[in-house]
Amino acid sequence: MTNLAVKPSLKNDLIHLTLTEARYGLEEKKFSAVELTKAYLDSMEEHRHLNAYILETPEKALEEAKESDARLAKGEGRLLEGIPLAMKDLFCTKGIQTTAASHILEGFIPPYESTVSDNLKKAGTITLGKTNMDEFAMGSANITSYFGNVISPWKRVDGKDLTPGGSSGGTAAAVAGGLAVAGTATDTGGSIRQPAAFTGLVGLKPTYGRCSRWGTVAFASSLDQAGTITRDVRDSALMLKAMAGYDPKDATSAHIEVPDFAKALELGVKGLKVGIPKEYHLEGMPEDILSLWEQGKKWLSEAGAELVDISLPHTKYSLPTYYVLAPAEASSNLARYDGVRYGLRVPGKTLDELYENTRSEGFGEEVQRRIMIGTYVLSAGYYDAYYLKAQKVRRLVTQDFELAYQKVDVILTPTTPSAAFALDEKPTDPVVMYLNDVLTVPANLAGLPAISVPAGFSKDNLPLGLQLIGPAFDENVLFRTARVLEDAAQFKSFLRGHTS
């Protein structure tokens, strides 16, 4: 392939390893955590033009790497000991600036650590820095960040800069471009799966409740879920194991056991029933997306799965439902940014003026648009017509899936309706931009786990992903099915396409 914006530096193939390979190399003393971390820090410096990180934390990373090496030397390495990760700047990190890519939180230093990042730390990971994202995770192209656009490491043949997708675009660009082994991300409507698909990576949104939301800057609390962006399916299973778990500090986190996901990886799909929802066949869906979906069906049926046509009749209404509920929750969640207790303050003569000045200057255009929509649908006289109505349709969307899972074990769809677009081709109509999430949003509304697996290329030779959606708390079915797709696709990742 010739469509590369970044030339992987051949001098150092440490940045090409999967998490599993890196963990093995550390255990076998083929290299140290400090060497591995330095390789990534060098690569980050070399590829700053991608704007993948809002904040790099090299000193802290090297300190953590030394600690990991000490543990490894004693044979006391933990599950992810010594693995350098990218941390989405939505996770509060104690003593390290956390901004949600917003001006309003610029300079905010959390006095506490999010449960997800804390769990990862306790598993031995090293944090390389805080990754760029759409402001407050609102966006599908990573163009709403106060800290500038993220550029995908992939390039189209015409040489234009592409979006890595969003909102977790910084993590996706970092993992794809060799600026982190793997990374954390969050998904409210597709913010893990869409960027993973656009950059040729595996993106997992676990079941709602699988990972604690405590300490994660809130966007839409009934939809937000932390997950992983990784170079392969096994990495995702390992990382989720470390991140997930019940947390008394999040009342919506699930009080159920976290399975050893890696054990499910090689179970295969023989006898599995795979649902193909007809409603995901969108009008005007491009030929390359349709043929990728066909290919996915073929791979699974050749591996022994049974394909079952299913119907999820309310699919069409998922996106409009989402664009009532997510802004409504966001407008409430973002009410806390008032210029009084933390973050930006723009003075005003009265308290109200201070609020208005702070919020108008602190929030970007898209965030303000969503706060406006959310405020409107929750306002007196419109609550029933919009908010309550959307909550009812959400139940119907959820029930569609419940009925489907009486017949099938897992659902296969494309992840996105197109490949990555060029940054200068971004739609100006917000609704057109929202359509990016049309295939990913239903799983958020229903709280289901879903994974995107890189499976092929568009007509422009850009990565495309296939999505698997599973029943609640059955990430295992995703991992075993995703492994089969991964094996069959033999996808050449951005880094490996050039080096192996």
Next chain:
Amino acid sequence: MSLDQDTVKRIAHLARLKLSEERIKPMQEDLNRILHFIDQLNEVETGSVEAIAGVNMPIMPMREDRVTDGDKVQAILQNAPEVACNMFVVPKVVE
């Protein structure tokens, strides 16, 4: 449903967002495009359907009624734009 400019101003005030005159019209157009898209929901028959606020939450867990945290004045104030006598400072609200 379509929003007029007065409604846009009213919503902006409710949300404590200051919209300058030149931003009102573009905001109105964007919001109306989004609302038009949302209006599709009216096609769905939801007469007897019960609304849901979230998923995967069969029971809200109870915790012991016990103080587990506190005494963190400095941590709470450390990010504040203006502090005096261990309190957040805001413009005068009482004459």
